[in-house]
Structure formats: C-alpha cells, structure tokens
C-alpha cells in the first residue's frame with residue numbers, strides 16, 4: 547500500500563492522504579466528509595442567493611476565511627461569527 551494514499555472509510559474510494567479528511571480517527575474523501583459534516587462546503591459550493599430590496603442590480607459578497615482548517619467545530623464557529631457580522635451589517639443601512 548502506497549503511504550501517500552488511503553481509502554475513504556465510507557465509500558472506499560482511493561484518496562491521497564493530502565486530500566483525505568480526518569474525522570473521529572477515520573479518513574474520508576471530500577464528498578463523504580462533507581456529507582457527514584454538512585458544515586464545510588466544497589470549493590464549488592454555491593449557496594442560494596437571497597435578494598434584499600428592489601432594483602436591477604444587486605451586490606454580493608463572498609466572504610472567505612483562511613486558515614480555518616478542516617475542523618468541523620472551527621467551521622461552525624467561524625460560520626456563526628461570519629453570519630453574525632452579516633446580520634449586523636444590515637442594520638448599518
């Protein structure tokens with residue numbers, strides 16, 4: 547067995563260690579990990595946009611938080627902080 551590869555504990559797909567997600571001492575591929583956690587979305591994830599107000603143009607902000615790692619608890623905490631900040635920004639107007 548190549549030490550750079552492992553198997554996803556859920557679907558048994560061969561995945562590189564680099565792309566393996568560790569959760570409770572098991573390794574998962576990106577898809578299975580995200581299915582299990584539902585918190586961290588894949589890079590291609592596109593959330594449903596919610597439009598406020600009326601008009602022809604809408605502005606959107608994509609907030610990226612770096613160095614959060616792949617830890618679900620961290621992700622949930624960062625999401626809470628980010629979403630709270632977003633809610634507060636609405637009251638500026």
Ligand SMILES: [Zn+2]
Nearest residue numbers: 554557575578
């Ligand atoms: Zn998998």
